[in-house]
Amino acid sequence: MIKIKINHQEIQCHEGQSVLEAARSNNIYIPAICYLTGCSPTVACKMCMAEMDGKRIYTCNTKVKENATILTQTPEILSERKAIMQTYGVNHPLECGVCDKSGECELQDLTLKMRVNVQPFNVQDDDKEAKTWAQTLYDPNLCIMCERCVTTCKDNIGDNNLKAIKTDLHAPDKFKDDMPKDPYSVWSRKQKALIGYIGDNPCLDCGECISVCPVGALGYKDFSYTANAWELQKIPSTCQHCPAGCFISYEVRHQDIAGEAKKIYRVSNNFNHNPICGAGRFVFDVSSSTQGSSNITEAINAIKNAKAVRIGGDLTNEEAYLIEGLRQKLGFKLYCEETRLFQEFARILGQKQTYDLTHIKSSDLIITLGCGVKTENPLVRYAINNALKLNKNTSLIYAHPIKDTLITKLSRSVFSIAYAPKADEIMLAMILTALGVNPDNALSSVYASQKTLYQTTTKEVKKTLPQENSQENSQEPKEITEKIEETIEIPYYEIFEQAGLEYAVYEKLTAMLTNATAPILLIGQDIYKHKRAKNIAALLAYLEKTTPIKIILIPPQTNSVGISLLCTLDTDLKTYPDQDIVGIRCKGGYSIDSDKYNAKDGSKENVDFILPALNQLEGTLSNFEYKLLPLKPALPYTGYDLSDIARAFGFYGESLVDYTHLLPQDLGYQNIPYDALNSFYTRSGEDKRGYHITPNQAPLAQSITPIEPITPQDFNAYLKYPQAQFSAITSSSHNLQTQIGIYTSKNNLDTLKLSQGDTITLTKGVREIKGRVYLDYDLEQDIFVISPCLDTQNIFENEIFENLTLKGAL
Numbered sequence: 001m002i003k004i005k006i007n008h009q010e011i012q013c014h015e016g017q018s019v020l021e022a023a024r025s026n027n028i029y030i031p032a033i034c035y036l037t038g039c040s041p042t043v044a045c046k047m048c049m050a051e052m053d054g055k056r057i058y059t060c061n062t063k064v065k066e067n068a069t070i071l072t073q074t075p076e077i078l079s080e081r082k083a084i085m086q087t088y089g090v091n092h093p094l095e096c097g098v099c100d101k102s103g104e105c106e107l108q109d110l111t112l113k114m115r116v117n118v119q120p121f122n123v124q125d126d127d128k129e130a131k132t133w134a135q136t137l138y139d140p141n142l143c144i145m146c147e148r149c150v151t152t153c154k155d156n157i158g159d160n161n162l163k164a165i166k167t168d169l170h171a172p173d174k175f176k177d178d179m180p181k182d183p184y185s186v187w188s189r190k191q192k193a194l195i196g197y198i199g200d201n202p203c204l205d206c207g208e209c210i211s212v213c214p215v216g217a218l219g220y221k222d223f224s225y226t227a228n229a230w231e232l233q234k235i236p237s238t239c240q241h242c243p244a245g246c247f248i249s250y251e252v253r254h255q256d257i258a259g260e261a262k263k264i265y266r267v268s269n270n271f272n273h274n275p276i277c278g279a280g281r282f283v284f285d286v287s288s289s290t291q292g293s294s295n296i297t298e299a300i301n302a303i304k305n306a307k308a309v310r311i312g313g314d315l316t317n318e319e320a321y322l323i324e325g326l327r328q329k330l331g332f333k334l335y336c337e338e339t340r341l342f343q344e345f346a347r348i349l350g351q352k353q354t355y356d357l358t359h360i361k362s363s364d365l366i367i368t369l370g371c372g373v374k375t376e377n378p379l380v381r382y383a384i385n386n387a388l389k390l391n392k393n394t395s396l397i398y399a400h401p402i403k404d405t406l407i408t409k410l411s412r413s414v415f416s417i418a419y420a421p422k423a424d425e426i427m428l429a430m431i432l433t434a435l436g437v438n439p440d441n442a443l444s445s446v447y448a449s450q451k452t453l454y455q456t457t458t459k460e461v462k463k464t465l466p467q468e469n470s471q472e473n474s475q476e477p478k479e480i481t482e483k484i485e486e487t488i489e490i491p492y493y494e495i496f497e498q499a500g501l502e503y504a505v506y507e508k509l510t511a512m513l514t515n516a517t518a519p520i521l522l523i524g525q526d527i528y529k530h531k532r533a534k535n536i537a538a539l540l541a542y543l544e545k546t547t548p549i550k551i552i553l554i555p556p557q558t559n560s561v562g563i564s565l566l567c568t569l570d571t572d573l574k575t576y577p578d579q580d581i582v583g584i585r586c587k588g589g590y591s592i593d594s595d596k597y598n599a600k601d602g603s604k605e606n607v608d609f610i611l612p613a614l615n616q617l618e619g620t621l622s623n624f625e626y627k628l629l630p631l632k633p634a635l636p637y638t639g640y641d642l643s644d645i646a647r648a649f650g651f652y653g654e655s656l657v658d659y660t661h662l663l664p665q666d667l668g669y670q671n672i673p674y675d676a677l678n679s680f681y682t683r684s685g686e687d688k689r690g691y692h693i694t695p696n697q698a699p700l701a702q703s704i705t706p707i708e709p710i711t712p713q714d715f716n717a718y719l720k721y722p723q724a725q726f727s728a729i730t731s732s733s734h735n736l737q738t739q740i741g742i743y744t745s746k747n748n749l750d751t752l753k754l755s756q757g758d759t760i761t762l763t764k765g766v767r768e769i770k771g772r773v774y775l776d777y778d779l780e781q782d783i784f785v786i787s788p789c790l791d792t793q794n795i796f797e798n799e800i801f802e803n804l805t806l807k808g809a810l
Helices: 019-025 075-089 106-113 148-157 181-190 208-212 278-282 296-305 317-330 337-349 357-361 378-390 424-435 444-448 494-498 503-515 533-546 560-566 642-647 656-662 746-751
Strands: 002-006 009-013 049-052 055-058 069-071 131-133 136-138 162-166 193-197 218-220 233-238 247-254 262-268 308-311 333-335 365-369 395-399 414-417 450-465 478-493 519-523 550-553 581-584 590-593 619-622 627-631 717-719 742-744 759-764 767-775 784-786 805-809
Touching: 002 019, 009 019, 049 075, 075 106, 075 181, 131 193, 148 162, 148 208, 148 378, 208 218, 233 627, 262 278, 296 317, 296 590, 296 642, 308 317, 317 333, 317 560, 317 619, 317 642, 317 656, 337 533, 337 550, 337 560, 357 378, 357 519, 357 550, 365 424, 365 503, 378 395, 395 503, 414 503, 424 494, 424 503, 424 533, 444 450, 444 494, 478 494, 478 503, 519 533, 533 550, 560 619, 619 656, 642 656, 746 767, 767 784
Parallel strands: 002 069, 308 333, 308 581, 365 395, 365 519, 395 414, 519 550, 581 590, 717 784, 742 767
Antiparallel strands: 002 009, 049 055, 049 069, 131 136, 136 218, 162 193, 233 247, 247 262, 450 478, 619 627, 742 784, 759 767, 759 805
């Protein structure tokens, strides 16, 4: 820590921090319109100007110095800031009364704060055509060219779809000699360009550019002119769609005089610290029917008589606590197979310390194994991209059987390794070999497959040629360089080659691991279904104990962490017929679940007993960082929930959150009531939501066995949701542009003479999968990526890779 003074106030800050971030960390206000926390500064607005030791600086891109004296409120600076705000107002449409941003507009706020009450500047206005991309409307007449949208698309999302494009607008040349340099440069820059979409592929379901826009230039198309910002109640909550647990705010307004009928108009986020994906932003149109169900006695009897209960992965912590209590009382089998596999894996790994996004962003080498970063956890993808963009020494090793150009285009520092399907254990063996780590002789099978590679190299050799000397002519010896070819022997391993891992991959991987000082390894959802998952977990446990590598597990479902800590799960051997199984937040012979009522068209699913959706209840989730996070109700629900059913079996709580403080402390939870949980970020970016869970379970013993070779096999199908789709909830939304379906590459689509939207059937034996085919622009291989909810006949029950036959197209 070092000391500086800002406006005569001495503060402490971290070396390497920008002055602006240091000020924010100490609750000192410096205005800034263009800057986004954690992103590269653009210095577009220059509102953050200050003096440091008598020299003009811009606090967004100037690093702190020991004992520096900084002034941010001198008369000259205040005057120039006022002039900048005056230039932003030139030709800005006077439509605040109907603008979607009015009431939370940074241009409004700073115009008032800078006390702008006259307009001394003018320039001829120009026609500017509105544009649209994804779910975004762009009105260039409202744009102040802060370029925050460009910055977040590049530094957070990683798509690089937006750019300031040179435009021929009227310039304010006549004021050049009469204005201070900084206000004129801001105005001149604003008149030279407009935002344009430059992406090679369509942008779908993101909307982060909408969130960061400080004015009304970028808006959500379905929200436009439907409500005023000051009418909307912001309800802080947690996203329910994936294990990231992102912070979101539901923006709600009543629909009737009594204020009882409410509607979610949009979802916003803390864009400085927590970018969110399309599911978090747009899947707010799905909830449960407000009145719920009245047949609670029937639901109670169904649970009482059930031989097994199957639960969904989006169960809240409190619901999981109650269901585990019911299991202990009633003795039924408890199934949640995807989470059970994760539970077993995590128990073998036995981490006593877990890691989070800050460790990803500070790592110099990020490795992914069996992790579809693009789809599994968007927040992790954003953190990886942010690290690659801002830290010059950070690299990514993306190891996965599916090649993904979106990931490889994030940075030149991405090393993509596409290994054979089901070869995840062998890929891990390569990492162990590169590190020289051989736990319990696990690499014996690798060493047994050693072979010799012969590599011809060319090297330069210097030679000295003797010169003839005579009495008349004496010459110095002549030095020449010759190129000589040399064949060298290189030991390598056939087991790696069988998995599609050539020596050049091993060589580069070894170099990257050797040079890394803070490596982190992300384990993806594919690994938990691997037939050798237990051995992989045991190897990783050894790796984490004996090397600097930190490990983060990406859970398969929204609350897999909470359910795996709270519930004793049984292996789902399909012993019981469906009529003997109660499904809670999933399908079963008797279904107790949200009916997924859609606010747009009134459609809903048939369930036997309705539970509130997660946007209608108070409760908590446990995310992949092992943080307990609060859920807040945005919409009314007057029916019964699981706590009402549990009271019939001796549980006392009147509501779900009566159990929040009872979550077991011996499993890492804390005795903190629901109403005492925070839900906010500090200005410096510290996540104050909920609390951290410290895992305290005894590790599950698992012996390490030698790495198993694989038999290479063909595949043309992979089971994985597309971007922004995660579950039956997201698939029920009418707001998302990304559809449930069968995705393939452009080359495969053309080769098969298919068009987007065609219905195709893929078969294996007598079983089949039917769905609409869509284009995945980032997919290189000619394969089918199938949304899991389409696999109703369980073709992928035991594997995530298959070789299917295309039956035909409709």
